[in-house]
Amino acid sequence: MSVIRKAKEEDISGIMEIYNKEIKEGIATFDTVEKKLDDMEKWYKEHGYKNPLIVSEEKGKIIGWAALSKYSTRCAYSDTAELSLYVKDEFQGKGMGKKLMKFVLEEGRKGGLHTIIARITEGNEISVNLHKKFGFNYVGTYKEVGKKFGKTLDVVLMQKVYKD
Numbered sequence: 001m002s003v004i005r006k007a008k009e010e011d012i013s014g015i016m017e018i019y020n021k022e023i024k025e026g027i028a029t030f031d032t033v034e035k036k037l038d039d040m041e042k043w044y045k046e047h048g049y050k051n052p053l054i055v056s057e058e059k060g061k062i063i064g065w066a067a068l069s070k071y072s073t074r075c076a077y078s079d080t081a082e083l084s085l086y087v088k089d090e091f092q093g094k095g096m097g098k099k100l101m102k103f104v105l106e107e108g109r110k111g112g113l114h115t116i117i118a119r120i121t122e123g124n125e126i127s128v129n130l131h132k133k134f135g136f137n138y139v140g141t142y143k144e145v146g147k148k149f150g151k152t153l154d155v156v157l158m159q160k161v162y163k164d
Contacts, residue, residue: 002063002096004103007053009044014062015055016040018086027121027153028086030146046070051081052107056096063091066104071117079114085127101134105160115161121146122154136160 007015020034035043047053047067056064064087071080083104087096108116118136120127128138136158146153 002056002058002091002099004054004056004099006107007044007047007055007065009041011055011057011062011065012040012044013037015044015053015065018062018065018088021089022086027146027148027151028124028127030121030148030153032148043069050108050111050113052104052111054100054104054107056087056091056100058091063088064096064100066100068104068108068111068113068116079112081108081113081116083116083118097130098133101130105134109162113162115159118158118160120156120158122156124156128156128158131158131160134160 016035016037019029022029023031023034044053046069051068051070053067054065055062064085066083066085068081068083071077071082085097085100085104087100105116116136118131119142120131122141137160139157139159142155142157144152145155
């Protein structure tokens, strides 16, 4: 049985393991250099009440995570965040993404966020459909903005605006 909860500092290495695997093998992130522990510790400290970081834990292991990260350092964007969500391969397709999405979006609302932005690599229809289920709307496509594994990729933009 998995538990969804706010991340703790001791979860950083589990989060990093999932993220670094995607950096090495996937296209869900356009990072191309694996993160080190000090990078992830700094990133962890950028999260809190308004920008939550959530994990899914099973048998003491981190199996997925979701974050609402600051969208921009410009003050006018202070109520906007960007969503990240990753689930270990063996736990995908079992509803874990839905649980993480629900929890992190609820925490974002509580934290006073107004708008959530998602950037999804082309072809990831599972992610697009998950976002649609949670009220995200398609707002456009950045054409050929990223290059990974020798392929130039588009990015779909989706947005959720919290309604009162």
